[in-house]
Amino acid sequence: MSAPTLPAVSADLARHVAQGLRHSPKTLSSMYFYDDIGSQLFQQIMALPEYYPTRTEFDLLTLHQVAIARALRPAMADEPFFLLELGAGDGLKTKILLRHLLDTGANFTYVPVDISAAALEGLEASLRQELPALRVEPQVTDYATALTLMAARPGRKAVLFLGSNIGNFLPADRREFLSKLAQPLTANDRLLIGFDLQKDPRQIRAAYDDTQGVTAAFNLNLLTRLNRELGADFDLNYWQHYTDYDPLSGAVRSFLVSTRQQEVQIEALQRTYAFEAWEVIHTENSYKFTPHLVQELADEAALSVQHFFTDAQQYFADVVLAP
Numbered sequence: 199m200s201a202p203t204l205p206a207v208s209a210d211l212a213r214h215v216a217q218g219l220r221h222s223p224k225t226l227s228s229m230y231f232y233d234d235i236g237s238q239l240f241q242q243i244m245a246l247p248e249y250y251p252t253r254t255e256f257d258l259l260t261l262h263q264v265a266i267a268r269a270l271r272p273a274m275a276d277e278p279f280f281l282l283e284l285g286a287g288d289g290l291k292t293k294i295l296l297r298h299l300l301d302t303g304a305n306f307t308y309v310p311v312d313i314s315a316a317a318l319e320g321l322e323a324s325l326r327q328e329l330p331a332l333r334v335e336p337q338v339t340d341y342a343t344a345l346t347l348m349a350a351r352p353g354r355k356a357v358l359f360l361g362s363n364i365g366n367f368l369p370a371d372r373r374e375f376l377s378k379l380a381q382p383l384t385a386n387d388r389l390l391i392g393f394d395l396q397k398d399p400r401q402i403r404a405a406y407d408d409t410q411g412v413t414a415a416f417n418l419n420l421l422t423r424l425n426r427e428l429g430a431d432f433d434l435n436y437w438q439h440y441t442d443y444d445p446l447s448g449a450v451r452s453f454l455v456s457t458r459q460q461e462v463q464i465e466a467l468q469r470t471y472a473f474e475a476w477e478v479i480h481t482e483n484s485y486k487f488t489p490h491l492v493q494e495l496a497d498e499a500a501l502s503v504q505h506f507f508t509d510a511q512q513y514f515a516d517v518v519l520a521p
């Protein structure tokens with residue numbers, strides 16, 4: 199029997215799964231959490247009482263909007279620029295800045311980038327309603343393609359990478375990503391990056407293991423996706439969500455745990471995978487930072503820290519960087 203022909207996105211997924219399940223421990227990337235259901239579940243996570251990062255960053259942007267907008271836009275009021283946002287999602291936080299920039303006469307085009315078409319359609323519709331004067335050019339693509347796209351565009355840019363998305367990279371990948379992001383920028387371009395800061399370890403852990411089980415559903419949805427897109431037969435009755443926080447490395451690590459010995463077939467890979475009882479698949483890292491780590495990261499990417507905005511409790515930081 200030959201493997202079924204897959205659409206391009208699923209072919210990428212198939213390659214990734216084949217590689218990740220060969221690893222020890224078995225690994226799948228959190229990048230694949232965000233199908234349309236995963237994106238909806240992430241919207242729910244952001245509203246959870248335990249998940250402090252989103253509302254903290256929202257309050258921080260509200261508090262510092264004037265100073266942040268001033269740091270991002272060109273000094274000449276009518277000089278055009280692009281405001282490119284990687285991983286825009288529902289844009290709820292960004293709307294604070296967009297509204298302020300429009301109110302103060304900034305001449306800019308907003309380019310939200312996301313891998314979920316549904317999330318971007320929702321964002322565009324809400325922007326048309328709430329900010330009809332805004333010029334929007336949504337791009338459904340991954341970060342790597344967005345970076346190439348950005349490099350090809352002449353003109354000044356401010357690039358937003360909010361929500362501590364940077365925390366989902368492993369340290370080496372994070373350094374490489376930031377260096378690549380910095381490369382096409384010229385002296386007057388700016389980056390605004392959100393970093394979740396280290397704090398009470400219990401509070402961090404709780405943010406990734408909420409009592410309503412939404413984060414568990416978000417993690418487990420990855421298996422549902424493999425069932426649907428790759429013809430896998432993961433039985434969700436025998437998989438659990440587990441997460442821990444290591445204050446030494448600053449990493450929250452999330453896992454899918456096989457609660458019994460089992461075999462799973464993946465039709466698209468024409469393979470059967472064996473899982474021991476309590477064997478895990480590592481699915482996500484969410485790193486937490488200190489101001490010192492942020493400075494170190496900026497130095498490594500040859501960027502300078504222009505402003506370090508934080509909230510009263512110092513839970514989160516939005517940092518303006520320049521080449």
Ligand code: AVI
Pocket residue numbers: 243251361362363364365366405406413482483484
């Ligand atoms: C998108 N990213 C920054 C979230 C985080 O906090 O790592 C994804 C997430 N995973 C579980 N809860 C939220």
